[in-house]
Amino acid sequence: MNVFKLLSRSSKAAQTTPAQKLPSSGAVANPQLFGHDEPTATSPETKKSNKRKRGKNIEDTSVPLPADLDFFGSSKKDDMEPTAQAAEKKRKRASQTQTDAEVTGAHEEQETEPYNADESKRILRLHKLKVTVLEDFAPQEDEAQSEKSKKKRKKEKKVVEKKKDSKKQLFPQPLTSFAQLRSRYGISRRLAENLNEQAYTLPTEVQLGALPLLLRSRKAGEDQQNGDSIASGAEYRGDIDLLSVAPTGSGKTIAFLIPIIDALLSEKAAEGEGEDGPRAIVIAPTRELASQIVNEARKLSKGTGLKATLMKKGMEVVERPEVEDVIDEVEVPDHSEQEEESASDSGDEGKAVQQKKRKRRRADKSKAAILVTTPAALLNALKQDDGAVAELPSVRHVVLDEADVLLDPLFREQTLSVWNACVNPLLRVGLWSATMGSNIEALAISTLNARWTTLSTSKTPLPSRRPLVRLVIGLKDTAIPNIAHQLTYAATEQGKLLGLRQLLHPTALPTNSSGPPLRPPFLVFTQTIPRAIALHSELLYDIPPEAGGSSRIAVLHADLSGTARESIMTKFRRGDIWVLITTDLLARGVDFRGLNGVVNYDVPNSAAAYVHRVGRTGRAGRAGGVAVTLYTQDDIPYVKLIANVIRAAEKLRGVPEEEQSVKQWLLDALPTPTKREKQELKKKGVEARRNVKTEDGKNTARISTKSGYERRVDNRKRGAVKGSKQRAGQEPRKVEDASESEFEGFE
Numbered sequence: 185m186n187v188f189k190l191l192s193r194s195s196k197a198a199q200t201t202p203a204q205k206l207p208s209s210g211a212v213a214n215p216q217l218f219g220h221d222e223p224t225a226t227s228p229e230t231k232k233s234n235k236r237k238r239g240k241n242i243e244d245t246s247v248p249l250p251a252d253l254d255f256f257g258s259s260k261k262d263d264m265e266p267t268a269q270a271a272e273k274k275r276k277r278a279s280q281t282q283t284d285a286e287v288t289g290a291h292e293e294q295e296t297e298p299y300n301a302d303e304s305k306r307i308l309r310l311h312k313l314k315v316t317v318l319e320d321f322a323p324q325e326d327e328a329q330s331e332k333s334k335k336k337r338k339k340e341k342k343v344v345e346k347k348k349d350s351k352k353q354l355f356p357q358p359l360t361s362f363a364q365l366r367s368r369y370g371i372s373r374r375l376a377e378n379l380n381e382q383a384y385t386l387p388t389e390v391q392l393g394a395l396p397l398l399l400r401s402r403k404a405g406e407d408q409q410n411g412d413s414i415a416s417g418a419e420y421r422g423d424i425d426l427l428s429v430a431p432t433g434s435g436k437t438i439a440f441l442i443p444i445i446d447a448l449l450s451e452k453a454a455e456g457e458g459e460d461g462p463r464a465i466v467i468a469p470t471r472e473l474a475s476q477i478v479n480e481a482r483k484l485s486k487g488t489g490l491k492a493t494l495m496k497k498g499m500e501v502v503e504r505p506e507v508e509d510v511i512d513e514v515e516v517p518d519h520s521e522q523e524e525e526s527a528s529d530s531g532d533e534g535k536a537v538q539q540k541k542r543k544r545r546r547a548d549k550s551k552a553a554i555l556v557t558t559p560a561a562l563l564n565a566l567k568q569d570d571g572a573v574a575e576l577p578s579v580r581h582v583v584l585d586e587a588d589v590l591l592d593p594l595f596r597e598q599t600l601s602v603w604n605a606c607v608n609p610l611l612r613v614g615l616w617s618a619t620m621g622s623n624i625e626a627l628a629i630s631t632l633n634a635r636w637t638t639l640s641t642s643k644t645p646l647p648s649r650r651p652l653v654r655l656v657i658g659l660k661d662t663a664i665p666n667i668a669h670q671l672t673y674a675a676t677e678q679g680k681l682l683g684l685r686q687l688l689h690p691t692a693l694p695t696n697s698s699g700p701p702l703r704p705p706f707l708v709f710t711q712t713i714p715r716a717i718a719l720h721s722e723l724l725y726d727i728p729p730e731a732g733g734s735s736r737i738a739v740l741h742a743d744l745s746g747t748a749r750e751s752i753m754t755k756f757r758r759g760d761i762w763v764l765i766t767t768d769l770l771a772r773g774v775d776f777r778g779l780n781g782v783v784n785y786d787v788p789n790s791a792a793a794y795v796h797r798v799g800r801t802g803r804a805g806r807a808g809g810v811a812v813t814l815y816t817q818d819d820i821p822y823v824k825l826i827a828n829v830i831r832a833a834e835k836l837r838g839v840p841e842e843e844q845s846v847k848q849w850l851l852d853a854l855p856t857p858t859k860r861e862k863q864e865l866k867k868k869g870v871e872a873r874r875n876v877k878t879e880d881g882k883n884t885a886r887i888s889t890k891s892g893y894e895r896r897v898d899n900r901k902r903g904a905v906k907g908s909k910q911r912a913g914q915e916p917r918k919v920e921d922a923s924e925s926e927f928e929g930f931e
């Protein structure tokens with residue numbers, strides 16, 4: 185009996201042949217998620233563009249593998265159609281002869297022509313971009329006035345709302361080719377070359393919309409050619425704060441890095457060197473993500489003289505006096521002459537407590553212009569000895585990557601402290617994520633307002649207030665449309681383990697299964713660190729030695745040392761590790777280009793968590809990614825959150841109602857979680873899986889303590905001993921009720 189056949193509710197739309205295209209099977213031709221069916225008004229340059237092809241994450245193999253070891257499905261070379269192979273060869277050849285002139289200069293003439301207003305609107309609509317000015321900037325009125333005007337405003341509100349909304353929308357010039365960055369926005373030549381080395385063929389939707397909004401147009405008068413400059417947003421000339429909500433894997437990193445690097449380069453040219461301290465700060469929730477952003481920043485700023493660095497423990501970002509640390513307290517006889525730097529008389533039985541002090545030299549101040557950090561790491565470096573937070577007046581750009589989680593209660597205080605330490609009145613703020621609740625938008629607006637009020641009280645003259653613009657791509661808070669979702673009822677914890685074991689075996693899923701097979705490399709998410717560790721030891725020997733054995737499975741979580749975390753990440757990226765068990769530590773931002781799938785072994789804590797977890801696959805428009813979510817009886821109250829996300833994503837992809845993986849009857853049958861349940865879940869996860877002990881002392885969060893292999897050996901030994909005792913008549917034969925014994929894993 186195949187458990188999956190019975191329990192899976194999977195997408196027919198996503199059904200593929202065994203030789204399906206996987207995200208790990210190489211570069212993607214079109215990284216855009218929307219607007220594939222209709223032609224975008226792409227420029228001649230875009231069509232001619234010959235870009236270098238990326239290397240593959242996992243080596244191709246031409247030797248056919250036995251079915252039970254073919255974890256990656258049919259050989260990638262076989263997957264590739266002959267025409268695709270020819271095209272790839274051609275692209276590779278072309279890239280070798282590519283010159284800098286082709287990159288930055290040759291097509292500039294054609295690229296300077298802006299689109300007219302109608303054409304811009306059409307392209308933006310095609311790619312599902314919506315740009316709005318969030319107008320809620322007005323300084324708080326005093327209370328009496330506010331009361332008076334409240335009633336009046338309420339009356340007027342309904343009438344003008346519709347009109348106002350349409351006024352607020354902007355239709356910026358879309359960026360349809362990277363060559364326009366130089367021709368239209370005059371970005372630095374070196375930056376354009378560095379970008380070209382990344383071999384991207386087309387801008388993704390977020391790049392198409394955000395770069396024109398953030399870059400200052402260098403061509404005087406060009407914006408006016410576009411007719412209605414207010415509606416196009418051209419009057420802002422890049423001087424905005426931006427809140428951007430774009431799908432996972434859609435290339436937000438370079439969308440915020442390019443304008444920062446370009447601005448820093450032009451500021452440097454205008455003002456000369458010597459600004460004191462970092463000039464741009466990118467804040468990310470985890471070290472893994474921060475280090476990935478630094479890598480991207482380094483690639484883009486190579487040869488420009490700008491330095492990007494990762495904030496590390498002990499690094500200094502502001503000038504601070506040297507400190508004296510008490511490093512030890514030793515009791516010495518009062519006649520002691522071993523006076524060090526100071527000693528205090530205890531007045532106690534002729535003994536003195538001598539405090540050994542040492543001057544601690546501060547590390548040299550970081551010279552990097554771009555600092556990428558987690559909120560806690562930077563805040564620690566800014567904290568003075570008296571507890572005050574040092575200011576960072578040199579910072580002109582601050583980016584919150586994964587802004588919704590950074591402004592969530594977990595990180596909020598730290599993030600806001602860092603944000604408020606950036607006191608430069610010219611500070612430009614960018615908030616980026618794939619999900620953004622309206623509460624986060626409101627918090628961002630109120631923070632901007634509060635900062636402005638504070639700045640207004642200072643004597644320095646202020647520049648004019650810049651607007652906060654919101655860019656949304658597709659539907660807010662929805663999973664990417666290019667992956668297949670499987671929502672699988674596994675009933676119990678044991679059922680989940682059985683389900684995961686099946687997924688680990690390449691031949692376990694018959695080709696006529698209702699969903700596409702999941703091929704390594706993939707990620708497995710658990711709710712807590714102990715569960716991740718336990719699941720890892722449970723599955724340690726599930727991959728046969730001939731296929732690499734236990735070295736193919738690893739666990740990564742926040743309790744590991746920094747070095748261990750880095751090493752596991754490198755091995756996973758290299759393809760040495762195939763299955764990585766982790767917690768939500770890797771749920772956001774981390775980019776594994778060739779990841780074929782994600783397994784939610786434990787259901788995510790919120791709809792947003794689901795969007796981010798499954799967004800680790802299907803990056804940059806890659807097709808074939810699979811997201812499997814296993815759920816038990818305990819999870820049922822929360823499954824609707826996920827089912828709704830899946831349904832919205834499939835709707836976005838245009839899957840017809842009858843082919844959607846989450847059927848209406850299932851949605852109707854699932855209970856809707858209350859607001860309180862949602863909050864509880866977000867804060868703690870499913871209670872039953874936390875480290876709680878039941879009355880009889882059993883740990884309900886337990887997956888197992890030993891690997892399946894070790895348990896089998898133990899069980900066999902125990903069975904043999906028991907059998908021999910029974911044979912010797914020392915122990916009576918007993919029929920055990922299996923349902924009462926604690927589950928000990930699968931034999």
Ligand SMILES: Nc1ncnc2c1ncn2[C@@H]1O[C@H](COP(=O)(O)OP(=O)(O)OP(=O)(O)O)[C@@H](O)[C@H]1O
Pocket residue numbers: 215384385386387388391430431432433434435436437438617618772773774775777799803804
């Ligand atoms: N224009 C492009 N064409 C092709 N690939 C691109 C393009 N822009 C970015 N990429 C690639 O897409 C992948 C995802 O980019 P990135 O990590 O910036 O996504 P993201 O939107 O920040 O995702 P997340 O929301 O998960 O943080 C990266 O491997 C990046 O190199």
